[in-house]
Amino acid sequence: MHPAPSVILFTTLSGLGFGLLAYLGLGFPPVTGWVAFVFYAIAYGLAVGGLLASTFHLGHPERAWRAFTQWKTSWLSREGVCAVAALLVMGLYAIGAVFLETHWTLLGLIGAALSIATVFTTSMIYTQLKTIPRWNMSVTPVMFLSFSLSGGALLAGQESLAPWLLLAAGVVQLAYWHKGDQAFASSGTTMGTATGLGDRGAVRAFEPPHTGSNYLLREFVYVVGRKHIQKLRGIALILGFILPILCLWLPTESSMAKHLMAAVAVLAHIAGIMASRWLFFAQAEHVVGLYYGKR
Amino acid sequence: MTELPTTTDRKMGLVIDLDTCVGCHACVISCKGWNTENYGAPLSDQDAYGGDPSGTFLNRVHSFEVQPDEGHAQLIHFPKSCLHCEDAPCVTVCPTGASYKRVEDGIVLVNEDNCIGCGLCAWSCPYGARELDLAEGVMKKCTLCVDRIYNENLPEVDRVPSCVRTCPAGARHFGDLGDPNSDVSKLVAERGGMDLMPEMGTKPVNKYLPPRPKDQIEDQIDVLAPLLAPVTEEAGGFMGWLDKALDKLPGGAS
Numbered sequence: 001m002h003p004a005p006s007v008i009l010f011t012t013l014s015g016l017g018f019g020l021l022a023y024l025g026l027g028f029p030p031v032t033g034w035v036a037f038v039f040y041a042i043a044y045g046l047a048v049g050g051l052l053a054s055t056f057h058l059g060h061p062e063r064a065w066r067a068f069t070q071w072k073t074s075w076l077s078r079e080g081v082c083a084v085a086a087l088l089v090m091g092l093y094a095i096g097a098v099f100l101e102t103h104w105t106l107l108g109l110i111g112a113a114l115s116i117a118t119v120f121t122t123s124m125i126y127t128q129l130k131t132i133p134r135w136n137m138s139v140t141p142v143m144f145l146s147f148s149l150s151g152g153a154l155l156a157g158q159e160s161l162a163p164w165l166l167l168a169a170g171v172v173q174l175a176y177w178h179k180g181d182q183a184f185a186s187s188g189t190t191m192g193t194a195t196g197l198g199d200r201g202a203v204r205a206f207e208p209p210h211t212g213s214n215y216l217l218r219e220f221v222y223v224v225g226r227k228h229i230q231k232l233r234g235i236a237l238i239l240g241f242i243l244p245i246l247c248l249w250l251p252t253e254s255s256m257a258k259h260l261m262a263a264v265a266v267l268a269h270i271a272g273i274m275a276s277r278w279l280f281f282a283q284a285e286h287v288v289g290l291y292y293g294k295r
Numbered sequence: 296m297t298e299l300p301t302t303t304d305r306k307m308g309l310v311i312d313l314d315t316c317v318g319c320h321a322c323v324i325s326c327k328g329w330n331t332e333n334y335g336a337p338l339s340d341q342d343a344y345g346g347d348p349s350g351t352f353l354n355r356v357h358s359f360e361v362q363p364d365e366g367h368a369q370l371i372h373f374p375k376s377c378l379h380c381e382d383a384p385c386v387t388v389c390p391t392g393a394s395y396k397r398v399e400d401g402i403v404l405v406n407e408d409n410c411i412g413c414g415l416c417a418w419s420c421p422y423g424a425r426e427l428d429l430a431e432g433v434m435k436k437c438t439l440c441v442d443r444i445y446n447e448n449l450p451e452v453d454r455v456p457s458c459v460r461t462c463p464a465g466a467r468h469f470g471d472l473g474d475p476n477s478d479v480s481k482l483v484a485e486r487g488g489m490d491l492m493p494e495m496g497t498k499p500v501n502k503y504l505p506p507r508p509k510d511q512i513e514d515q516i517d518v519l520a521p522l523l524a525p526v527t528e529e530a531g532g533f534m535g536w537l538d539k540a541l542d543k544l545p546g547g548a549s
Contacts, residue, residue, distance in 0.1 A: 001418075057413070057414070058411050058412050058413055058432075059410070059411065059412015059413075059414075059427060059428075059431070059432025059433055059434075060410065060411045060412050060432050060433065061411070063391065063409065063410075063411045064411055066390070066391035066392070066393075066409055066411060067390035067391050067411060067413070068390075069390075069391060069392055070297045070389060070390050070391060070392050072297075072298060073297045073298055073386075073387040073388075073389075074297055074387065074388055074389055074390045074415075075388070076388065076390040076413065076415055077390035077391075080390065125415070128388070128419075129384075129418055129419055130384070130419075130421070130495055130496070131384075131418065131419060131420065131421045131495070132418070187494075188494050189421075189492055189494060189495070191359075193491075193492050193493070193494060194421075194491060194492055195359055195371075195373060195491070196489040196490070196491055196503055196505065197313075197359060197361050197371060197505070197506075200361050200363060200369075200505075200506075201361045201362045201363035201364060201368075201369075202361070202362045203359050203360070203361050204359065204360045204361075204362065205357065205358075205359060205360075206358040206359055206360040206370060207357070207358040208357065209320075209323070209352075209355035209356050209357050209375075210349075210352075210355065212347060212348045212349045213347070213349050214349050214350070214352070214355075214426065215349075215351065215417075215426040215427055215429070216417075216423045216426065219414065219417065219418075219427075220418075220423070286418070287421045287492065287495075288420070288421060288422065288423035291357055291373075291375065291422075291423060292357075
């Protein structure tokens with residue numbers, strides 16, 4: 001799959017933003033006033049920034065409001081509904097925390113649930129696609145949720161919880177790569193089933209339909225950079241999980257050093273998750289490639 | 296609405312004969328010609344006369360080689376367009392309701408005025424039947440020539456999809472695959488019509504007829520060989536006398 005920068009930015013940033021919102025809704029940390037304002041500005045900046053980035057790859061962004069209508073069947077529509085609902089509810093909760101110095105607990109709980117639901121619906125957009133075996137796995141939503149919850153804990157300053165969640169997310173990441181590497185083969189789809197000619201012999205693509213490229217090949221058969229996969233996996237693991245854990249566990253004296261380490265941890269985590277997300281798209285093979293003798 | 300109908304009154308679709316298709320691409324050209332100037336946005340090309348031409352097509356013809364364990368390889372031309380699936384994943388993933396499957400005839404269409412061009416329907420299609428038009432930013436797909444098949448302004452013979460009307464080999468058939476007595480259904484039953492990627496659970500309406508078994512060509516490669524073989528080893532009659540007479544002349548038998 002073509003790793004569109006807008007979608008990588010969206011899934012990374014909004015995942016973090018909604019993760020942070022979930023913690024804020026649950027009262028971790030129970031901030032009010034100016035401190036709350038900064039926390040909510042960061043959370044909304046990430047979540048809304050991510051959502052805006054995702055509209056850049058649309059052919060007609062001006063019609064995006066129509067995407068709220070088909071929540072009965074479409075995970076993309078459900079994501080839109082959940083995201084807007086989460087932002088509205090948490091917006092009200094934030095008004096209470098920032099201006100009135102109060103926490104409306106029930107509202108916060110609903111907002112946290114909606115924030116987590118938004119990340120889940122995002123993951124289901126990919127998980128539902130049978131055409132992309134590497135995404136069509138139950139570990140895909142687990143990965144999105146674990147990234148969001150660990151990144152959210154990091155941003156929310158949950159020093160004791162965050163390292164353990166990051167560790168868990170790193171393990172989920174390894175499990176996703178391990179299962180994903182076998183997904184296409186175990187899906188049972190081959191050039192034989194794609195053409196229906198498999199029982200007659202070995203099928204080979206003899207000639208493509210056109211001498212030039214096309215939308216399908218550009219969008220679904222992205223092979224650039226696959227040779228660097230192992231290196232990128234290493235970078236994603238180190239930056240996304242190992243370095244942030246070390247930053248949090250390193251004993252520091254002054255609060256200045258502590259904040260500096262936290263900033264390094266957050267930036268490394270974001271870079272690592274982006275590398276992981278790039279791989280998520282670039283490594284995903286769509287079955288339509290089989291018609292072109294490619295994967 | 297992106298909820299699929301539980302049943303459709305008819306299941307209009309194509310039956311494509313892989314035995315007959317000669318791979319001429321006439322269906323590709325006639326499809327592009329008809330659909331670029333009729334239903335919906337035109338099918339644009341990018342850099343059509345430059346070094347890297349590409350464009351939107353609703354129908355493309357692949358060619359595959361099949362090598363059996365024993366015997367000769369076979370070349371099979373393989374036209375591919377929307378299969379108008381009964382359980383069409385492209386319809387249910389659509390966030391706007393632009394994609395829909397018609398209750399009256401089962402045709403899967405895109406209402407281009409509602410399409411936001413997110414591309415998710417193309418992601419969900421295992422067959423590569425949907426292409427996002429780069430000029431218009433909306434999703435294009437085979438309409439089964441919905442603007443031809445019911446068009447009373449056209450002569451009756453033309454009220455079939457453009458690809459079917461054009462095919463010089465008669466490799467494409469159009470009809471109601473929901474009616475077991477239709478010509479297309481009979482053809483599918485007779486020839487063992489098959490689904491593409493049945494494991495995807497899309498229940499395609501369009502069927503493909505597998506190539507018929509070839510004659511045994513292992514013993515004799517050239518079909519003209521029997522005609523070229525000598526009729527008798529020994530020449531008889533006048534030619535036989537002449538042969539012997541010439542052998543007796545000085546110089547000896549050759």
